[in-house]
Amino acid sequence: MTKFVKGNEAVIIGALYAGCDVYFGYPITPASEIAHAAAKWFPAVGRDFLQAECETASINMVYGAAAAGGLAMTATSGPGMSLMQEGISYMAGAELPGVIVNIMRAGPGLGNVYPEQGDYSQSVKGGGHGNYSCVVLAPASVQEMCDMTMRAFELSFKHMTPAIMLADGLLGQMMETLTLPDRERPKPDTSAWALHGTAATRQNLITSIYLDAATQEEHNLRLQAKYAGMRDDARHEAYLCGDADLVLVAYGISSRIARSAADILRAEGAKVGVFRPLTLSPFPEKALCGALDGRKSLVVELSAGQFREDVIFRMASACGHCVIPALCNRMGGVIVTVNEVLEQARALLRR
Amino acid sequence: MTLKKTVGMYESFIRSGRATRSTHYCAGCGHGIIHKLIAEAMHELGLQDRAIIIGPIGCSVFGYYYWDCANLSAAHGRAPAAGTAVNRLRRDAALALYQGDGDLGAIGFNHTFQAASRGEHMAVFFINNATYGMTGGQMAPTTLIGDRTMTTPYGRDPLTDGYPLHVCEVLNQLKAPVYIERVSVADTPRIMRARRAVRKAFEIQRDGKGYAFIEFLSPCPTTLSCDAVQAARFCIDRMEPEFPLGCLRDNSAAAVSRAPRKKSVSVDEFFKRSDSGQAPTAEVDRGFAERHIKFAGFGGQGVLSLGICVAEAARLERRFTTWFPTYGPEQRGGAAACSVIISGAQIGSPVVDSPHVLVCMNQPSYERFAATVRSGGTIIVDSTVQLDVKAPDGVNVFRMPAIDLSLKFGCPKSANTGMLAALARLGVTGLSEEHLLAALDSSFRRKPELMETNRMLFREAQIWMDKQKECSKERLKT
Ligand SMILES: Cc1ncc(C[n+]2csc(CCOP(=O)(O)OP(=O)(O)O)c2C)c(N)n1
Numbered sequence: 001m002t003k004f005v006k007g008n009e010a011v012i013i014g015a016l017y018a019g020c021d022v023y024f025g026y027p028i029t030p031a032s033e034i035a036h037a038a039a040k041w042f043p044a045v046g047r048d049f050l051q052a053e054c055e056t057a058s059i060n061m062v063y064g065a066a067a068a069g070g071l072a073m074t075a076t077s078g079p080g081m082s083l084m085q086e087g088i089s090y091m092a093g094a095e096l097p098g099v100i101v102n103i104m105r106a107g108p109g110l111g112n113v114y115p116e117q118g119d120y121s122q123s124v125k126g127g128g129h130g131n132y133s134c135v136v137l138a139p140a141s142v143q144e145m146c147d148m149t150m151r152a153f154e155l156s157f158k159h160m161t162p163a164i165m166l167a168d169g170l171l172g173q174m175m176e177t178l179t180l181p182d183r184e185r186p187k188p189d190t191s192a193w194a195l196h197g198t199a200a201t202r203q204n205l206i207t208s209i210y211l212d213a214a215t216q217e218e219h220n221l222r223l224q225a226k227y228a229g230m231r232d233d234a235r236h237e238a239y240l241c242g243d244a245d246l247v248l249v250a251y252g253i254s255s256r257i258a259r260s261a262a263d264i265l266r267a268e269g270a271k272v273g274v275f276r277p278l279t280l281s282p283f284p285e286k287a288l289c290g291a292l293d294g295r296k297s298l299v300v301e302l303s304a305g306q307f308r309e310d311v312i313f314r315m316a317s318a319c320g321h322c323v324i325p326a327l328c329n330r331m332g333g334v335i336v337t338v339n340e341v342l343e344q345a346r347a348l349l350r351r
Numbered sequence: 352m353t354l355k356k357t358v359g360m361y362e363s364f365i366r367s368g369r370a371t372r373s374t375h376y377c378a379g380c381g382h383g384i385i386h387k388l389i390a391e392a393m394h395e396l397g398l399q400d401r402a403i404i405i406g407p408i409g410c411s412v413f414g415y416y417y418w419d420c421a422n423l424s425a426a427h428g429r430a431p432a433a434g435t436a437v438n439r440l441r442r443d444a445a446l447a448l449y450q451g452d453g454d455l456g457a458i459g460f461n462h463t464f465q466a467a468s469r470g471e472h473m474a475v476f477f478i479n480n481a482t483y484g485m486t487g488g489q490m491a492p493t494t495l496i497g498d499r500t501m502t503t504p505y506g507r508d509p510l511t512d513g514y515p516l517h518v519c520e521v522l523n524q525l526k527a528p529v530y531i532e533r534v535s536v537a538d539t540p541r542i543m544r545a546r547r548a549v550r551k552a553f554e555i556q557r558d559g560k561g562y563a564f565i566e567f568l569s570p571c572p573t574t575l576s577c578d579a580v581q582a583a584r585f586c587i588d589r590m591e592p593e594f595p596l597g598c599l600r601d602n603s604a605a606a607v608s609r610a611p612r613k614k615s616v617s618v619d620e621f622f623k624r625s626d627s628g629q630a631p632t633a634e635v636d637r638g639f640a641e642r643h644i645k646f647a648g649f650g651g652q653g654v655l656s657l658g659i660c661v662a663e664a665a666r667l668e669r670r671f672t673t674w675f676p677t678y679g680p681e682q683r684g685g686a687a688a689c690s691v692i693i694s695g696a697q698i699g700s701p702v703v704d705s706p707h708v709l710v711c712m713n714q715p716s717y718e719r720f721a722a723t724v725r726s727g728g729t730i731i732v733d734s735t736v737q738l739d740v741k742a743p744d745g746v747n748v749f750r751m752p753a754i755d756l757s758l759k760f761g762c763p764k765s766a767n768t769g770m771l772a773a774l775a776r777l778g779v780t781g782l783s784e785e786h787l788l789a790a791l792d793s794s795f796r797r798k799p800e801l802m803e804t805n806r807m808l809f810r811e812a813q814i815w816m817d818k819q820k821e822c823s824k825e826r827l828k829t
Contacts, residue, residue, distance in 0.1 A: 001622065002630055004659075004666060004674075016618045022439050030678060046615030048439040053465040057432040060425065060462075064433030067423045068403070068440035090426045113678065174701050175659065175674040177633065177666060184618050195421040195437070197444025199400040205366070205415050207424035212368070253700075260699030337704050 001180045007145040008033035008172040011075065011101055011165070012041055014149030017181035020099075021070040022048040024061040026080060029113040030169035031103035034075040055080035059087030059100070062162075066096035067206045069194030071153055071187070075101035077169070078111060081119055081127075088162050089128030092223070093208030097156035099149065100134075101165040103172040106333040114333025115169035117252060117302040123164045124280045124310065131220055133227040135163035136281035138251040142176035148278075150181065157188045159230050166280060168302065170253045170335065227282075234277075236284035240266065241273035241291045246349055248274045249292070249311055249325060250300040254336065258300045261341035270349055283310070285318035296348050297325035300341055304331060359390025359399060359419055366416045375413055379579025381569025381586075382411050384536045385478060385545070389447065390418055392550045396557055401445040403437055405430040409451035410484040428459020431466035434473050442612065445556040447474040453483045456492035456516050463518075467562055470527030472609065474552035474563045477518060480571040481590060488574035492516035495593055500574070515593055519566050523599045529561040529606045531599040535568040537586035541596070551603060560606040568594055630666040639670065639695030642781050643703040646770075647688040647720055648712025653767035656794060657710065658689035660771060664782045664790035665693040673701035686715060693781060708779045710770050711736060712753070721746075729779045731770060749777060752815070760808050768805045772812035 005013070011034050015023070023038035025031075035051070042049040052058040058074040065072035076084065081102045091098060102123065106116040121127075123136050135155040139148045148165055156163035190196075195204050210216035239259060241247055246265075248258035255276040265272040275291040277284050292315065299308040308327050315323045328344045330336045363370045376383045393402050402420035406412055408427035415422035425433040430448045437446055455463050455477050466473070482500060483489040489502040493515050497506040519533045530552060534545035545567060552563035568590045570582035577585070616624070644661065648654040658674050665672035676689040690703035709724050711717040711732045718740050724730055726745035732738070734752040742748050753769030771791060775784040791809060795802040 001626055002632065002666075003622075003626075004630070004663060013622070022436065024436065041621070044615065045618050045621050046612065050435070050439065052432070053461055056429065057435075057462055057465070060429035060432035061436040063425070063429075064405075064423070064436030065440050067433065068437045068444075070436070070440040072436065072440075086426055087429070094424075169678070170675065170701070173676055173678050175662065176701075177630065177672070179632070180622055195403045195423055195441070195444075197401045197403050197421065197437075197441040197446075202400050202419075202421055205422045207415065207422075209412060209424060256698075257700040257702075263699060335702055337702075338700055339704070 003178050003180060004175055005142060005178050006033055006173060006175050007139075007142045007167065008103065009037045010142045010146040010178050011149050012037035013178065013180060014146035015073055015099070015153075016041060016045060016047070017184050018150040018153040019071050019185050019187050020047065020073055020153065022050070022065050022072045024050050024052045024058040024065075024072065024074045026052050026055050026058055026076065028077045028080050030105055030115075030172050031075050031077045031101070033172065034101060034103070055083035056087065059084040062098040062100070063087055063091050063094070063096060066091065066098045067094070067195055069190035069196055073099040073101065075103065077103045077105045078107045078119060081122065085122070085128035088134065089130055089132060090208055091162045092128070092132035092134065093130065094206050095160040096206065097153070097160055097162065099152045099156060099163050099165065101149070101167065104166065104168040106331065112333050113169060115253060115302060115335060116331060116333060117168055117254065117307065118304070118331065119166065120280070120303055120306040120310070123166050124283075132161070132223060133230070133281055134161055135159060135230065135233075136279065137163065137165050138277060138280050139165060139167050139171060140252050140255050140276065142171075142174065142178050145171060146178055146181065150185065154185075155233055159226060161226070166252065168253050230282040233279065234282040234284040234287070235279045236287045237276045237278060238287065238291050239274040239276070241275055243271050244273035244295060245271045246273075246296040246298065246345060247292055248272065248298050248300055248341065248345065249288070250274065251277050251280060251307065254300045254302055257336050257338055257341060260338045261345060264338070264342060265345055272345060283314050285314040288314055289319040289321065292323055293321070296351075297323060298341070298345055298348055299325045299327050300336055301327070301329045302331065302336065303329060305329060357387055357390060359392070359394035360387070360417045361419050364416045367413065374417065376410065377573045379570055379572040379582050380410070381480060381536045381567060381571070382478065384542060385476065385567050385569065386414060386417055388542070388546050388549045389449070389476065391546070392553045393418070393420060393445075396550070396553050398445045398553060398557055401443060402447065403441065403444045404447045404449060405434050405437070407450040407454040408485070409454050411449055411451065411478065412485070414449055428454050428457070429462060430454070431459065431462040431471070431473075431475075435466055435469070435471050438472050442559070442609070445553060446472060447476060447553070447556070449476045450478065451484070452477070452479045452481070452491040452493045456518055464522070467522050467528050467564065468525045470529075470562050472556065472559060472561055474556050475565070476549070476552070477564065477566045478569045479518075479566050479590070479594065480569045482571055482574040484571050484574060493594070495589055517594065519564065519599050522564055527562055528564055528600060529555055529602045530563040532564075532601070533566040533568070533594060533596050533599070535586055535591065535596055537568065537570060537583040555603050555606070559608040560603060566594070568596070630663075631669050633666070633671045634669045636695035639781065641692065641694040642708065642779075643706045644691045644693070644708040644710070644780065645688060645703050645706040645720060646691070646710045647686070647716030650685055650687040652687070652712045653764060654687050654710070654712055655689050657767040657770060658691045660790045660794050661693075661774065661780060661782070661787070662691050663793060664780070664786040667786040667789055668782050670694060670782070671696060671698050673698050675701045688716065708774070710774065712766065712770065729777060731773050731777070733766065749773060751812070753812070756808060756812055756815070760804060760811070762801070762804055762808070765805055765808055768808045769812040772809045773816065776813050776816045
């Protein structure tokens with residue numbers, strides 16, 4: 001079955017097929033259609049929807065729902081995402097699963113409601129307090145808004161850490177054909193750790209406090225080992241990278257702009273490919289090294305260079321290569337045009 | 352003498368890291384007494400299996416050392432939010448929140464207020480010790496006027512620090528709460544009254560009757576720098592005049608238990624039911640030249656739905672397609688625009704910077720976008736638009752009386768249908784008229800009474816266009 005829907009609506013379709021029990025959210029453009037779709041569809045299939053009093057409440061509701069063994073989610077944009085950082089850190093500390101969708105908009109501060117990718121470091125490098133990692137996924141189509149929401153639940157429960165879908169206003173607002181998932185996913189068994197209000201779960205305790213420093217360090221070391229183990233779930237897409245002289249590196253909506261540019265350049269006879277991480281945490285660094293090795297590279301992003309900085313770091317840490325890709329970026333809600341990418345790419349190819 | 356065994360608590364508090372029988376609270380602290388009252392009530396009502404207690408950040412963060420039931424620690428002040436969620440997920444649980452005056456009355460007050468207003472099913476135990484115990488005796492919202500704390504070293508001054516917060520009285524303004532009472536644990540008679548209140552709050556949870564709130568005036572000898580007896584006297588002599596004891600509300604007898612959840616359809620069934628018929632999946636066709644189309648006008652002129660209609664036609668024709676609107680504050684009443692791409696292959700960027708086809712329904716959108724149209728492209732404008740701005744060389748401009756026609760048909764909201772007819776007749780979308788019409792029909796699936804009118808308008812618009820062509824042919828001949 002297919003449906004022509006907005007990316008924001010696809011998120012909720014994915015959530016329902018993932019078995020999500022409850023949605024909590026607070027309105028904010030350009031993420032509000034996610035709440036609208038949830039308000040309409042969750043109750044229709046016997047799930048709960050609740051408009052929270054603020055994003056701090058939303059994320060702590062996700063925390064509570066996860067503690068009760070439920071699949072829970074919330075969605076927001078920039079300012080709301082900042083408010084959620086406390087709760088995300090608590091979820092990571094207590095090792096609770098849950099999905100947070102960030103439909104990024106321009107910042108800092110109130111900024112505006114147009115697409116940006118300026119929350120990269122906030123999501124991928126932490127954002128809240130303490131040493132923790134989330135699963136971070138980067139969809140680039142309406143289909144992936146649905147599929148990756150399902151994947152986010154799966155990985156979040158697998159690694160018992162919050163999963164963030166890092167999308168943007170453009171992906172949220174655009175419509176494309178969505179092929180609906182084939183079936184609803186079975187619910188994970190949470191009785192070993194969650195609080196169900198039953199005799200079987202009476203002895204369960206969920207907290208993130210370890211008063212003794214050595215014990216807290218042990219907890220931290222265990223978390224770090226767990227995050228290292230997420231590596232196998234890193235995913236990427238290499239588009240025409242095999243013989244490329246120039247590789248465009250981008251995630252999310254920027255990767256589609258890069259792809260348009262690559263297609264035009266290929267038609268002109270230039271060997272250009274696109275490397276796109278599908279997961280930003282864990283980051284597909286080995287694959288990135290393979291794709292960029294000895295080639296010219298150009299990062300396309302809707303932020304100040306946060307993503308490029310990470311590309312440089314990942315290359316260096318994974319294979320010891322010091323690669324400084326060129327940068328084609330816009331901010332403030334201005335979207336990089338295909339022409340801007342073409343110009344920079346052609347200049348690089350001539351060099 | 353043998354001590355009576357405490358019920359509802361663990362035998363030995365091994366979660367504290369030591370197999371101890373004593374709590375971590377200071378001598379004379381009210382927390383220990385209140386913990387015991389809660390444990391007893393849970394036990395006596397047979398609720399330990401069903402109970403979930405959400406603890407705060409504060410001195411009582413370690414309540415889970417003691418209570419023999421499921422325990423959850425919430426972030427500072429966020430217990431009502433976490434509890435709200437537990438409430439949705441576990442309708443049979445007996446949920447209790449335990450929070451201090453900093454946790455509940457300061458950082459988390461809005462969460463408390465909102466949860467109470469929603470009438471969440473929870474028993475809230477609010478420990479008012481007039482201070483921040485855990486962080487070392489700073490001012491709490493409940494600190495009394497004139498009292499010295501670490502952050503009011505000259506005494507609490509209402510002019511700068513405000514007045515003590517009467518939480519019970521504030522919550523009593525709300526409709527939903529079932530039970531609100533203020534008690535004290537300063538002496539035995541008061542503790543007996545507090546015990547009855549705790550029991551009632553748990554009974555309300557057992558029966559699924561709603562929100563119950565109990566405030567405890569509770570001694571904190573450590574921050575008062577006094578002994579247990581003096582701290583208890585402080586509660587009675589100084590706190591009670593400010594925070595009078597008593598029941599503010601008890602609707603528990605009349606309150607009805609919450610209804611069990613209704614049966615509902617599965618996700619699969621739900622989406623199959625709402626399915627509006629299959630659009631075929633897109634097919635790769637390298638021979639199809641990609642079309643970029645921009646639609647622009649005022650909000651309310653139907654430019655966004657016109658774009659969706661064209662995208663829908665593309666889907667019916669097995670093309671890849673994307674639709675992307677301008678959005679945000681502009682959407683309301685101001686300018687509206689959307690981009691549609693139709694392709695024979697997977698689409699990269701969904702943004703249309705330089706369209707092959709521009710459809711303009713008003714003057715500002717023509718002035719804004721005319722210059723962006725590619726050479727060889729087409730602009731379709733409503734006839735009301737003045738063409739003061741020159742279109743780029745090699746761009747065809749076609750004026751369509753779409754608004755006029757829609758007024759003639761008595762449905763001014765259908766001017767976009769006239770534009771659709773023009774797109775079809777000019778053949779600039781690469782889509783067949785049949786599919787454009789089918790998409791038009793399906794856009795009125797939920798308003799069938801408008802479907803026929805819009806079809807008629809569509810045909811009338813095309814007759815008008817054909818006449819224009821005839822006229823220009825005639826003109827060429829002569
Ligand atoms: C966000 C945040 N801010 C501040 C703190 C520090 N803190 C811990 S407990 C507490 C106040 C405790 O006072 P109260 O709620 O009255 O409980 P009591 O210790 O008196 O029982 C504060 C401010 C924190 N844990 N989290």
